[in-house]
Amino acid sequence: MSDIKIGIIGGSGLYELEGLTDVRWTRVKTPFGDPSDAYCVGQLGARTVVFLPRHGRGHRLMPSELNFRANIYGLKALGVEWVISISAVGSMREDIRPLDLVIPDQFFDWTRRRPSTFFGDGIVAHVGMADPVCSDLADRLEAAGRATGATVHRGGTYLCIEGPQFSSKAESRIYRQWGVDVIGMTNMPEAKLAREAELCYSTLALATDYDVWHESEESVSVEAVVANLLKNVATAKEVLRNVIPQIGPPRRCGCPMLLRNAVITNPSAFPPRTRKALDLLLGKYFPSRRPSPPHPALSPRGGEDKGEGARNRVRGRRRRGRG
Numbered sequence: 591m592s593d594i595k596i597g598i599i600g601g602s603g604l605y606e607l608e609g610l611t612d613v614r615w616t617r618v619k620t621p622f623g624d625p626s627d628a629y630c631v632g633q634l635g636a637r638t639v640v641f642l643p644r645h646g647r648g649h650r651l652m653p654s655e656l657n658f659r660a661n662i663y664g665l666k667a668l669g670v671e672w673v674i675s676i677s678a679v680g681s682m683r684e685d686i687r688p689l690d691l692v693i694p695d696q697f698f699d700w701t702r703r704r705p706s707t708f709f710g711d712g713i714v715a716h717v718g719m720a721d722p723v724c725s726d727l728a729d730r731l732e733a734a735g736r737a738t739g740a741t742v743h744r745g746g747t748y749l750c751i752e753g754p755q756f757s758s759k760a761e762s763r764i765y766r767q768w769g770v771d772v773i774g775m776t777n778m779p780e781a782k783l784a785r786e787a788e789l790c791y792s793t794l795a796l797a798t799d800y801d802v803w804h805e806s807e808e809s810v811s812v813e814a815v816v817a818n819l820l821k822n823v824a825t826a827k828e829v830l831r832n833v834i835p836q837i838g839p840p841r842r843c844g845c846p847m848l849l850r851n852a853v854i855t856n857p858s859a860f861p862p863r864t865r866k867a868l869d870l871l872l873g874k875y876f877p878s879r880r881p882s883p884p885h886p887a888l889s890p891r892g893g894e895d896k897g898e899g900a901r902n903r904v905r906g907r908r909r910r911g912r913g
């Protein structure tokens with residue numbers, strides 16, 4: 591098995607990936623419950639591909655029912671470092687036509703009831719989301735998308751709604767005023783959790799329809815979505831076959847170090863159970879069997895900084911924590 595492991599999360603319409611060799615389906619137990627399905631692990635040339643059907647085989651899980659934490663944790667546990675999220679979306683812009691490809695660089699989280707962090711239960715971390723997508727991975731996806739001859743839109747904001755209903759016309763009009771580019775139901779909190787897990791994450795969004803705002807096009811329906819989905823799935827598979835051989839180490843982006851300065855809780859205060867559950871994420875920064883490294887926020891003398899400097903830093907960190 592190759593050390594270069596690439597995760598693919600298959601969205602609506604994409605439940606299996608043909609062309610892999612040495613395929614096995616692997617179940618992963620996680621501290622956060624069960625992933626959507628077993629992971630399909632196989633080889634594509636010199637790469638190991640770890641594929642997860644986001645909604646489970648047979649499309650059994652609606653967006654609100656997805657265990658995003660378990661899905662991302664499972665990829666990390668299997669050694670994945672890059673994650674490509676294949677996602678069906680509605681277009682919120684005239685010039686993003688059905689069957690076009692979009693590689694969003696921003697997300698707007700409009701979901702309402704989804705656990706969206708691995709942290710909590712005594713360990714607090716604030717991961718930066720200013721740039722939620724790995725631009726190196728997005729570069730490769732863009733090139734692979736253009737090689738298929740499809741129209742590719744690089745960049746754009748993906749609005750994630752709770753669903754499962756499609757939007758009302760009023761909602762769709764308001765979302766357009768917000769300046770979003772595509773609308774979907776699954777990339778949040780998936781992208782947030784991929785950041786916390788220090789994975790390179792990028793979405794390949796495939797437009798199926800114009801949502802409900804368009805005056806001359808029909809409003810979105812499952813029937814219309816499915817017809818375009820089938821065409822989009824063929825394109826997505828071609829993009830994946832192009833891009834997977836192009837992905838590999840070293841990761842020169844900032845993704846592998848996203849947690850380095852994100853944990854604000856003093857390690858001496860980590861509850862052992864939570865620390866254990868998060869070992870996969872925290873182990874490299876806070877080795878469990880050695881003494882904890884000095885932590886400036888709460889250590890008695892402010893680490894190596896003393897006096898005002900340390901106090902300011904504590905205040906700065908608290909401020910960054912937004913309460």
Ligand SMILES: [Zn+2]
Nearest residue numbers: 724790843845
């Ligand atoms: Zn990256």
